[in-house]
Amino acid sequence: MKKAYLVADNIISPLGFSTEANLENLRANNTGINRVDxxxxxxxxxxxxxxxxxxxxxxxxIVSNNVEYSKxxxxxxxxxxxxxxxxxxxxxxxxxxxxxxTKGNINALCSNSETKxxxxxxxxxxxxxxxxxxxPIVLSNACISGGLALAIAKRMIQTGEYEDMIVVGGxxxxxxxxxxxxxxxxxxxxPCKPFCKNRTGISLGEAAAVAWLSSxxxxxxxxxxxxxxxxxxxxxxxxxxxxRTGEGLFISISKALKEAGINNTQIDFITAHGTxxxxxxxxxxxxxxxxxxxxxxxxxxxxYYGHTLGASALIESIIARHCLMNDxxxxxxxxxxxxxxxxxxxxxxxxxxxxxxxxxTASGFGGxxxxxxxxxxxx
Amino acid sequence: MEQQYYITSxxxxxxxxxxxxxxxxxxxxxSDSIKDFAKGIYKFLELKYPKFHKMDELCKxxxxxxxxxxxxxxxxxxxxxxxxxxxxxxxxxxxxxQDTIKDRENYFPSPAVFVYTLPNIMMGEISIRHQLKSExxxxxxxxxxxxxxxxxxxxxxxxNKASNVICGWVDLDNDxxxxxxxxxxxxxxxxxxxxxxNNFYKS
Numbered sequence: 001m002k003k004a005y006l007v008a009d010n011i012i013s014p015l016g017f018s019t020e021a022n023l024e025n026l027r028a029n030n031t032g033i034n035r036v037d038x039x040x041x042x043x044x045x046x047x048x049x050x051x052x053x054x055x056x057x058x059x060x061x062i063v064s065n066n067v068e069y070s071k072x073x074x075x076x077x078x079x080x081x082x083x084x085x086x087x088x089x090x091x092x093x094x095x096x097x098x099x100x101x102t103k104g105n106i107n108a109l110c111s112n113s114e115t116k117x118x119x120x121x122x123x124x125x126x127x128x129x130x131x132x133x134x135x136p137i138v139l140s141n142a143c144i145s146g147g148l149a150l151a152i153a154k155r156m157i158q159t160g161e162y163e164d165m166i167v168v169g170g171x172x173x174x175x176x177x178x179x180x181x182x183x184x185x186x187x188x189x190x191p192c193k194p195f196c197k198n199r200t201g202i203s204l205g206e207a208a209a210v211a212w213l214s215s216x217x218x219x220x221x222x223x224x225x226x227x228x229x230x231x232x233x234x235x236x237x238x239x240x241x242x243x244r245t246g247e248g249l250f251i252s253i254s255k256a257l258k259e260a261g262i263n264n265t266q267i268d269f270i271t272a273h274g275t276x277x278x279x280x281x282x283x284x285x286x287x288x289x290x291x292x293x294x295x296x297x298x299x300x301x302x303x304y305y306g307h308t309l310g311a312s313a314l315i316e317s318i319i320a321r322h323c324l325m326n327d328x329x330x331x332x333x334x335x336x337x338x339x340x341x342x343x344x345x346x347x348x349x350x351x352x353x354x355x356x357x358x359x360x361t362a363s364g365f366g367g368x369x370x371x372x373x374x375x376x377x378x379x
Numbered sequence: 380m381e382q383q384y385y386i387t388s389x390x391x392x393x394x395x396x397x398x399x400x401x402x403x404x405x406x407x408x409x410s411d412s413i414k415d416f417a418k419g420i421y422k423f424l425e426l427k428y429p430k431f432h433k434m435d436e437l438c439k440x441x442x443x444x445x446x447x448x449x450x451x452x453x454x455x456x457x458x459x460x461x462x463x464x465x466x467x468x469x470x471x472x473x474x475x476x477q478d479t480i481k482d483r484e485n486y487f488p489s490p491a492v493f494v495y496t497l498p499n500i501m502m503g504e505i506s507i508r509h510q511l512k513s514e515x516x517x518x519x520x521x522x523x524x525x526x527x528x529x530x531x532x533x534x535x536x537x538x539n540k541a542s543n544v545i546c547g548w549v550d551l552d553n554d555x556x557x558x559x560x561x562x563x564x565x566x567x568x569x570x571x572x573x574x575x576x577n578n579f580y581k582s
Contacts (some may be wrong), residue, residue, distance in 0.1 A: 001538070043483055083530075102497060104468075109477045119468050119519040137527070138519035140468055141499045148516060150530075155538045161530065175472070179480045180493035195470050231540065232514040234506040240494045251512055365494060366503030 001213040003334050004154040004165075006225045006374065008090070009318040010082045012075045013207035013305055014049045017059055018082065022315075023322055026304060027350060033203045033306050041067035041175055048173050048192050048198030049306035050203030051075065052359045068103045070116060073125050076170045080126070083166070083210045089219065090212055097136035099123055100149035100169035101310040103139075104140075107178045113278045126168070136168070143273070143307070143364030144232065145169065147372055150211065151230035157215045164216070170208030171313035177309070178204055184240075186277050192307075194300035194332055195276035195281045195346050197339030202275045204297030205306025212335035217379045223325045228357075229260030229373035240365055242279050246287025249363055252371035253291045256359070260373035264292040268355045268374075269347075271316045271328050273362045274300020275307055276334070280363065285340035293359070299347045315361040317372060320358040324376045364368040382538055385567025389579045390448040392420075392440055392558035399447050401582045413556060417443060418489040424450075428508065435472045436556075438504050441549040444560045447507045448545065457512045460532055460541035461502040463560075465520040467496045467552035501549060513541055523559065525577035532563045532571070548580070549558045 010018060015025040024089040025032075032049035044270070055070065060069075060078050069077065076099070084090060098124055108116035115121060123136045134356070139149045146169040153165035171177075181187050181202060186202035198287030217224070233251035234244035243249075257264065269291060270283055288294055301316050308315060323329055333344050390399050396406040397420055405423045408417040417439040419433060424446055434442060441463065449455055472495040480487045503516035514535065520527065522568060532544040547560035559580045563571055 037528070043486075103473075104474065109473060110481060116469060117473070118466065120466065120521055123519075132426075135521070139516065140497070141515065141517050141521055142497045146407075148514075149435070152534075155534050156504050159534050159537050161534065174479065175480060176496075178477060178497065179488040183488040183493055184385040184490045233512050234461075234503065234515050236506040236510045236512050238492070239503045248512060277454070324558070327547065364499075365497050366498060367506060368514065 001158040002261050003162055004157040004213050004215060005212055005220050006227065007214050007219045008212040009210060009321065011207065011315055012077045014051055019318060019322065026125040026319065028331055029350065031191060031304050031332055031333055032205060034226060037379035041173060042178055045221040046178065047188065047203050050173055050205065051206055051217065058161065064205050069125065072105055072170050072172050073122060073354045076126065076168050077129055079208045079210045080168060081213060083234045089374060090164065090275055092130050092162060092166065093132055095143055095166045095167065097166045098136045098149045098153055098168060099126065099136050100145040101138065101312060102140055102142060102145060102171050103174065103177060107172065107174050109170060112258040118306050142315060142366050143309055144168045144362040144368045145310040146312055147317060147360060147362040148232055150227065150314065150317055150372060151232060151306055154230055155191060156365055157213055162201060164229040167314060168210045168212065169311040171206060171311055172297050172310035173204045173206040188276060189336060192276035192302050193334035194276040194302050195338065195340055195344065196305040196335045197337040199276040199278065199281065199339055202282065203306040205308045207305060207311040207315060209311050209318055211314060211318055220379060224377050224379050225321045225324055226377045227372055228375045229256040230371065231255030231259065232368065232370040235367035237367055239367060240327050242363055248285045248286035248291060248367060248369035249284065249361060250290045252369045253287065253361065254370040260375065262357065265291060267296050267359045268322060269323065270296050270359045270361065271320050272298050272300050274302050276302060278356045282340050285342040285344050288344055289342040294343050295345050297345050297347045299330060299332035302360045313360065317360050317374060320360055320374050324355050324374065327352055329355050357359045380536060383562050384533065384571040385569040386569045386571050386575060386579065387564045388448055388560045389561040390444045392444055392459065392556065395446060396483065397443065401422045401496065403445065413554060432486055434504060437469060437471055438495065438501040440551060440556055441501040442508065442560050444558045445545065447508055448560045448562055449509060455509045455511065456485045456542045457526065458542040459511050460514040460535050460544045461505060462516050462528060462546040463502060464520050464524065464528065465547055465548060465550035466519065466521060467498050467550055468535055472496050521529055523580055525573040525580060529571060529573040529576055536565065
């Protein structure tokens, strides 16, 4: 089987429109979550991480074809365009493309034309914009979409379906999603605090990101980072509540480690899902303990980005790649005191740390879970 | 050499009929709604599964198709992956959730509706029913895409991510539905190919 290297990426988020700008803000422990008083999104003020519309529109200089793009489309087009301009050797027409999104242009449901509310419309937009021969694949798998899209891309490279894969992820902070999470009483009245005793739910965010995976070592610039293991498993327990035993996540982690050919002592750092709901964080702590990973430094990046749904696990994997390349780990923002029943080793301060392997996990509605082992390798 | 896989059974729900391996099981031209049609199939199959009644229509259709698809299997391996696709994602329920938030004077979003605004929930329901602790992947495509489903099922089996795969198309949009599930296995008689899968879909 061929190897899948993560060779380049971009993040469009409230913390910046390049991966480097995002990393600078993580190094400074700056959050993108703010008090949002915007009646076009929600009647009442709330805490969330929103991308400035004007900044986004002015950044998308490439639009010249009189097409009206949605905010999400602008975010994705900008992200892909930046990746392409920074990597002239990447031929998007020869690459497999997976778009990861949970709700896409769902705001179109309250407009006159709901055509854009179909998730396929984003694939069509990207196809037309970049003049592709075939339509990208859309993956919509709740909150694990971004991580599962990477796993799928990795396997399609392994089996030789494609030499290069591009994974694009994105979701908006919409009234549709926010009202739903409010109905679940899952939205925090303050910026979210993953794994903390004082956590009171999620903060939502919006972002887009893109990662280029390649089997060709010539595309690797700098340190080689490879996805060496992946697995996804369902809890088979409940559609909206995480398993009390962390079953699906535990299975995902075990299988991903097995594929990577490593044991639980060989993971240097975990970038968890950590949504800051009481049940999710508790479930993760249980699964990490079952997997014998309770002493491994762990963070959640939701305190910086909020929960960006279809983009979240992709962004967190991209950051993991750069943590491996730079030998650094970031504090789990918002954390004060451990608030889960099982011990886990939350990262409280940014640190320089020699890293070889990162475990990325995500869990979502429908009982789905995914785990990725991302590893620094020599070519 | 390319590994060979097999389509061991398939189930369709279309045009007021449910059939297995091309043979009609049940038809109903009298129901006024998909809800009633689904209830009729539920009764015909003599199911006793209270969770069924809480599901949205998209989940009901995929659940019923999976019941028929797996009806002659004594035990389904928990490593059986689910790979489903459709065109309209969960728009049928998305519109219902949207109706609860369109009027700020009359605002009533409900968790029982909102949870079904994700298309992968139908795979969660099937996983719970059959205790499948496997991969669930949901894709959106313009139309039934035998080539993609065949390729991705192969990828899952080639990379040992699953022992079997249930793949298919479950679409529901403005009262139009189209459901097709196939069981892909390492042993069998009918070889898996995009042509074969497409023929079964059209049959």
